[in-house]
Amino acid sequence: MSRRMTHGIRVLTVGALAALAAFPLTGCRGDRSDKPPRQFFPGMDDQPRWKPQAESEFFADGRTMRKPVQGTIPFGTTAMVSTAPWAEPFNAKREEFLAADSARYEGVDEETGDFITTIPIPVTSTMLSLGQTKFNIYCAVCHGYNGEGSNPALDPELGSMVGRRWSIPVANLHDPKFREGGEFGRVGYLYSIVRDGKGVKPSQTMSGYAYALDSNEAWAVVAYVRALQRAQQGTLGDVPESERSVLGAPPLPPVVEPQPEGQSGTDAAAPAGGES
Numbered sequence: 001m002s003r004r005m006t007h008g009i010r011v012l013t014v015g016a017l018a019a020l021a022a023f024p025l026t027g028c029r030g031d032r033s034d035k036p037p038r039q040f041f042p043g044m045d046d047q048p049r050w051k052p053q054a055e056s057e058f059f060a061d062g063r064t065m066r067k068p069v070q071g072t073i074p075f076g077t078t079a080m081v082s083t084a085p086w087a088e089p090f091n092a093k094r095e096e097f098l099a100a101d102s103a104r105y106e107g108v109d110e111e112t113g114d115f116i117t118t119i120p121i122p123v124t125s126t127m128l129s130l131g132q133t134k135f136n137i138y139c140a141v142c143h144g145y146n147g148e149g150s151n152p153a154l155d156p157e158l159g160s161m162v163g164r165r166w167s168i169p170v171a172n173l174h175d176p177k178f179r180e181g182g183e184f185g186r187v188g189y190l191y192s193i194v195r196d197g198k199g200v201k202p203s204q205t206m207s208g209y210a211y212a213l214d215s216n217e218a219w220a221v222v223a224y225v226r227a228l229q230r231a232q233q234g235t236l237g238d239v240p241e242s243e244r245s246v247l248g249a250p251p252l253p254p255v256v257e258p259q260p261e262g263q264s265g266t267d268a269a270a271p272a273g274g275e276s
C-alpha cells in the first residue's frame with residue numbers, strides 16, 4: 001500500500017468517526033414523532049392507577065374515587081401516627097383536626113352559645129410559660145410586655161414602640177372590662193380575640209393569630225393574660241406566710257376591689273404608698 005493511500009484511509013476514518021460522534025447531537029432532540037416513546041423503565045411509566053374522577057369497571061357504582069371507610073379520622077397534612085415521643089406534637093395537632101368541642105376550640109358553650117368563663121384545659125406552670133413565650137412574641141409588640149396597651153392621647157410614653165404608633169389606641173388588657181367578671185372579660189371571649197382578632201375584615205382593628213397559635217397555645221396566652229392581670233392586682237394577702245418576711249420592701253398599695261373569697265386582714269393592714 002502506498003503512503004498516499006494510507007494517508008487517505010486515515011483521513012477517511014477520522015472523518016467517519018467524527019461524523020459518528022456528532023450523530024447523536026443531531027438526532028433525538030426537538031423531533032416530533034407519532035411513534036410510541038421509548039421506554040427504558042416501563043414499570044415506572046406504566047403504573048396501575050386511576051385518574052381522579054375517572055370511571056371504574058371494578059367497582060359496582062362505577063366510581064374510582066371511594067368514600068373513606070366508616071370511622072376514618074381526618075388527619076390534615078401530617079400523614080403520621082406514632083406513639084414515639086417525637087410524634088407528640090403531631091398527635092396533639094391531630095386532635096385539633098377533630099375540633100368537635102366548641103368550648104375547647106371556639107371558646108363558646110355549645111348549648112347556650114355564650115363565651116365560656118373557665119379555661120377548658122388544665123392550667124399548669126408549663127402552660128403558663130408557654131403562654132408567656134407566645135404573648136411576648138405575638139402580643140407584646142402592640143400591647144407591651146405587661147399588657148398595658150397604648151393610648152398616645154392619654155400618655156405618649158405608655159406601651160410598646162409599635163403600639164404607640166398604631167393608628168388606633170391599643171387596648172389596655174388591665175382595663176376592668178377585660179378582667180374576670182368584666183363585660184369583655186370572659187376567657188372564651190379573650191380566646192376568640194386571640195384566634196380571630198377584633199372586628200371583621202376589612203374594618204378589623206386587630207388581626208387574629210389563629211395562623212400562628214393553635215388552640216392549646218391560644219388558651220395558654222389567655223391564661224397568661226389572666227396572670228398579667230392578676231399580677232397587677234396582687235396584694236400582700238396573696239403572698240404566702242413563709243415568703244412574706246423575704247419581702248423587705250413595702251408592699252404595693254392595696255387595690256380597692258371586692259375580694260373573691262373574703263381574703264381577710266393582711267392586705268388591709270399593709271401600709272399604703274409603696275412604689276407602683
Ligand code: HEC
Nearest residue numbers: 138139141142168169170171184190193194198205206209
Ligand atoms: C398589631 C398590633 C396588635 C397585636 C400584635 C395584638 N393586638 Fe390586641 N389589639 C390591638 C388593637 C389596636 C386593639 C384595639 C381594637 C379596638 O379597640 O377595636 C386590640 C385589642 C385587644 C383586646 C380587646 C378586644 C376588645 O374587645 O376590645 C384584647 C383582649 C387583645 N387585643 C389581646 C391581644 C392578644 C392576646 C394578642 C396576642 C395574641 C394581641 N392582642 C395582639 C392591636 C394588637
